[in-house]
Amino acid sequence: MHQRINQRHLILFVEIVRKGSLAKAADELAITHSAASKSLRQLEEDVGDRLLERNRAGVTLTPSGEIFYRYASASLTALRQGIDMIAQSDQHARRAVLLGALPNVAVNILPEAVARFKARHPDIQVRIVTQTNRQLLMQLRLAEIDFVVGRFAEIDEMRGLHFERLYYETMALAARPDHPVFRIGGGVTLEKITEYPLVMPPLGTVIRPEIDRFFLSRGIADLPNVIETLSVEFGRAFVSISDALWIFPRGVLQADLDAGVLRExxxxxxxxxGAVGITTRSEPGLSRVSEEMLQLVRELCLRRARNLHDKKFI
Structure with a gap:
């Protein structure tokens, strides 16, 4: 390692990539924005190439940055694993299950899966990470999480990973129950929908291209009024006080639709x-407790698949 590159440089760089923003990374690490910017600049000088490109959406990795991130994150992971191995030499060391999940699964599948797991293993910590699919898959490759539950990603993002499809899920379009869209005579058209603000997943998420392709295939290339978020709490609150429509995976919206909080x-x-399932690293290596959690998630996903299938014939 270059003598000027130290662990603090690596931690900052990896945190910037994970947060997608230098400012957010600085806040997370409790350092000033100027100090973070200076450290990043020094790191790029020592590496001899630009690692990050800044844009309005935050930061993106350059080709050199992609390579450096892989090894920087792996080195920090190896360091953590070494510390964990020392900690695990104590017979009372706490074990943990770490998994990544997209919102549709976090809402529907994981609460029951975690409840069942904790009933069996109250002493084992469960940590659930919710990020974009791309961020989760990157963390999975680096062994920072054990497995990911969510939608199938693009083929080029699945190298070195294995996806087990468990069920298919569609999008749903929802609004507050007294929304004016329900008073449109002659039926609701897509053209009418675009007259209202649309809440949808951000660009860069695995489900956004499905939405964009859907509108494009119906001759709608421009959505003039979009609010992008993955926050279920914000989406629910915003559509309840506005004329916005919310297009999101049905699994996330179904409970609110059933309760009458939202109307489809x-x-x-x-x-x-889109296919929903479990993504793991291609090579084996899950702990016994992580395998047990994975099996619980698998069983509940398959049960949901049967329920969705049965509803088609009701």
């Missing part, structure tokens, strides 16, 4: 289906 807009969203 009667629009055919065929073509927005």
């Amino acid at each position: 807009v009667p629009v055919d969203l065929a073509g927005t289906e």
Whole structure:
């Protein structure tokens, strides 16, 4: 390692990539933004190449940055694993299950899975990470999490990973129950929908391309009024006080639809289906307790698949 590159440089760089923002990384690490910017600049000088490109959305990795991130994160992971190995020599050391999840699974599948798991293993910590699919898969490759539950990613993002499909899920379009869209005579069209603000997942998420392709295939290339978020809490609160419509995975919205908090807009969203399942690293290596949690998630996903299938024939 270059003599000027130290662990603090690596931690800062990896945190910037994970947060997608230098400012957020600085806040997380409790350092000033100027100090973070100076450290990043010094790191790039020592590496001899630009690692990050800044843009309006935050930061993105350059090709050199992609390579450096892989090894920087791996080195920090190896360091943590070494410390964990020392800690585990104590017979009372706490074990943990770490998994990544997209919102649709975090809402529907994981609460029951975790409840069952904790009933069996109250002493084992469970940590659930919710990020974009791309960020979760990167953490999975680096062994920072044990497995990911969510949608199938693009092929080029699945190298070195294994996906087990468990069920298919469509999008749903929802609004507050007294929304004016429900008073439109002659049925709701996609053109009418675009007259309202649309809450949807951000660019860069695995489900956003499905939504964009859906509208493009119906001749709608421009969505003029979009609010991007993965926050279920914000989406629910925002549509309840506005005329916005919320397009999101059905699994996230179903409980609110059933409870009458939201009402489904009667629009055919065929073509927005996506495979939901479990992604693991191709090589074996899960701990016994992580395997047990994975099996619980698998069973509940398969049960959901049966329920979705049965509803088609009701």
